[in-house]
Amino acid sequence: MTFKMVVFDWDGTILDSTGAITRAIRHACTEAGLPDPGAEIASYVIGLGLTDALRHAAPGASEQQVAKLVDSYRQHYLSNDHELELFSGVVPLLKALNDLGVICTVATGKSRQGLNRAMAHSNTAPYFMSSRCADECHSKPHPQMLFELLAEFDLEPEHALMVGDTTHDLNMAQAAGVKAVSVQTGAHPPHLLNQVPHYKSFLSINEMSPWLIDHIQQARSV
Structure with a gap:
């Protein structure tokens, strides 16, 4: 058929965009004082909704930290997404x-x-x-x-x-x-x-x- x-x-x-997303996730985590998830984990979560992806990348983050991660991720990613x-x-x-x-x-x-x-x-x-x-x-x-x-x-x-x-x-x-x-x-x-x-x-x-x-x-x- x-x-x-x-x-x-x-x-x-x-x-x-995989590289740009991976870098933005890692930068967001380190800026929040959370462990760098590394490239493998940061790339694995791509495709999930952003909040779910960040929860997986930073499993110990509180809801308040996740909200900050979302904002930080967007700042990093949107700074060069037009390229x-x-x-x-x-x-x-x-x-x-x-x-x-x-x-x-x-x-x-x-x-x-x-x-x-x-x-x-x-x-x-x-x-x-x-x-x-x-x-x-x-x-x-x-x-x-x-x-x-x-x-x-x-x-x-x-x-x-x-x-x-x-x-x-x-x-x-x-x-x-x-x-x-x-x-x-x-x-x-x-x-x-x-x-x-x-x-x-x-x-x-x-x-x-x-x-x-x-x-x-x-x-x-x-």
Whole structure:
């Protein structure tokens, strides 16, 4: 069955932002007088809602400290987020999917304000028909984001494909009954991604694009 909707994660999948997010989390923790979680833990939590991510990165933090971590993280990340770039091949893929009439959407751990800002900086908003953010839904891996996007377009789970770079994306897709593919460009390395059963894994969007377009075209010709 052909995919009528492709749901993209944002950070590490669409935008090359993993390094910037990791650094911002680590800086926020040390500024608050909390232990530096290190690059591995700081990158692992990417994709979760910001508050959940910071709670995982700083497990001993009080609620008051978490609130300060959120503010500090935003100051660090927003100071240079306008310099971040889309991964190679993202825009050509979105254009090709739009031309095929495929619904492109986003399910992200970013806030609504953060996603709107990122889309504005990258000039990508016109390619997406809808999106869900962590301050509107349960954080990944809860399937609410996917359930709402499916309902919005009156689609069954088998009509959608999730594209993400973390196990949070893959577990969300699994919980929603949606097929998923991973790209190895973000927060979770292949050995972690492979711990969650999913359809296929690709080195990058560029590697995935011809497969996805061909898959959709072949399914329509049957």
